[in-house]
Amino acid sequence: MPTLRERKRERTRQAILDAAVALFERDGYEATTVADIAAAADIGTRTFFGYFASKEDLLFPGGDERVAAAVTAITERGPADRPADVLIRALRTVDAAGHGFVDRQAAVRRQVMRSVPAVHAAALMRQLEAQREIAGHLAAAYPDELDDVTASALVGAFIGAVTGAADALARHPDREDGRAAFLDATDRALRPWMR
């Protein structure tokens, strides 16, 4: 069992996150001040920054499960798999994983990303870091054929295709065939690598 201090810290952290999500949903991201959040979580405003380095960080708590899934796909590659095969499998895994559950956290994040450019920018930054990590693992998995730069180019191409499609789709609010269009578009963009 974690120590009292740790349990307490975790509880406070959760309280902050819960308060923040509730306020963001009710008043919007920009209209909610850090002071509001701290008050709602019943801590001093100054204390907030002991838990989150910035207001933006509230929208990206914890690590990215998608990175973990990709790394797993790399680790569990088959002997006949080429680097591109591994990335294809990784995409499928991630897609299958992040399906069905609609967590409030993520819903708010998407909403805020649409309206606050700085937050969208922050998300892109995290995506870049994710690419770096995945590329590092991929290069390590194929030391004889891929150097860091080539692995990064490859991962960049795959993730770029997926996010490009997702971004384009996000700008068509209507469109009920979203998922199908997304799968079709990424499939066509990445087909040259499939076999």
Added chain:
Amino acid sequence: MPTLRERKRERTRQAILDAAVALFERDGYEATTVADIAAAADIGTRTFFGYFASKEDLLFPGGDERVAAAVTAITERGPADRPADVLIRALRTVDAAGHGFVDRQAAVRRQVMRSVPAVHAAALMRQLEAQREIAGHLAAAYPDELDDVTASALVGAFIGAVTGAADALARHPDREDGRAAFLDATDRALRPWMR
């Protein structure tokens, strides 16, 4: 000839940019305040925001020539060119264009992007907008085979490969074979589309 008002405005705008670049070079981006810049350009601090919406904007003045080059490549496509062929040619054009001239502006921008995450994030945001624009033109050029989403996926893949490689390369400060490694990496990542 533009009106006096316009000439004046342009002169002031340049003065602000020049002052900013000089100060960024001397003291660094973060150590330079907007008030400093305004003072150096001999205008009121408040006036600064009538010329640039934010301090970050100083690093990204004017439109992206790379977008223009890509659009040109799309416009001047040959009858036998597939979408991917056009994008390949666009990359070559851009690469050839942005070669040789080392403008101070761009040098400062790269330097600042390395040290200030928020600025790097802003750059990624602009890149996304560039992708959107290019994808829009590409989809318009191939109305029968590409919809918005597929075009975006394709453009995302190409730009993703390039920036992935560039990012990886930027993290190896040493390495004198930079350009060669970059060309090799993007070539390998995009080869499946070449013919």
Added chain:
DNA sequence: ATGCAAACTTGCAATGAGTGCAAGTTGGCG
């Protein structure tokens, strides 16, 4: 249980970006 050091909380004062407003200037044009 006792007591000390490390970790945590908080208020206070600053800094710096960005904004709304209202008063004063200046350029464009009939």
Added chain:
DNA sequence: CGCCAACTTGCACTCATTGCAAGTTTGCAT
């Protein structure tokens, strides 16, 4: 010449974020 729109600027204000110093609380060894 005279009016209107555009431009400039100072002022006051909101907010995120940080450094600091003064309390509090916990972990842990004695």
